[in-house]
Amino acid sequence: MRRPSVRTARNVWIAGFSLAAVLQGVFGRRFARGAAWGRNAGWQREIAVWNVGTLVTAAGLAGLGPEADRAQVRGFAVLSTLFGLNHLAAALRSPRSGSNWFGAGLNAVGITAGVAALAAPRPAPRGPDER
Numbered sequence: 001m002r003r004p005s006v007r008t009a010r011n012v013w014i015a016g017f018s019l020a021a022v023l024q025g026v027f028g029r030r031f032a033r034g035a036a037w038g039r040n041a042g043w044q045r046e047i048a049v050w051n052v053g054t055l056v057t058a059a060g061l062a063g064l065g066p067e068a069d070r071a072q073v074r075g076f077a078v079l080s081t082l083f084g085l086n087h088l089a090a091a092l093r094s095p096r097s098g099s100n101w102f103g104a105g106l107n108a109v110g111i112t113a114g115v116a117a118l119a120a121p122r123p124a125p126r127g128p129d130e131r
Helices: 004-027 027-031 039-066 068-093 096-120
Strands: none
Touching: 004 027, 004 039, 004 068, 004 096, 027 039, 027 096, 039 068, 068 096
């Protein structure tokens, strides 16, 4: 099986951050019904804002090449590990909390893509005439 590139792994997280921003910012009430934590409109808006800020930052770094992508993937892997564990702990305490299982699963997808991409050998650097 071919490993994802760091750009592909980064894009997996971009999709996840976009989804989280919409779920928390637009469909917060619906998401909260399936979460062990319940509804907290203020915190859910904060989560949406954080995700939008992350998307803006990622867009600003998009043209800086593979090393910027690798740095983002490393940071996103740390975030997804912590977010995923938080969702998993809530899901285990409240097994019918579908939103928490969903969050744990999506973070696991991001971690899997990120670790696979980071474990792949780095491409050889291109010379100045090859850019």
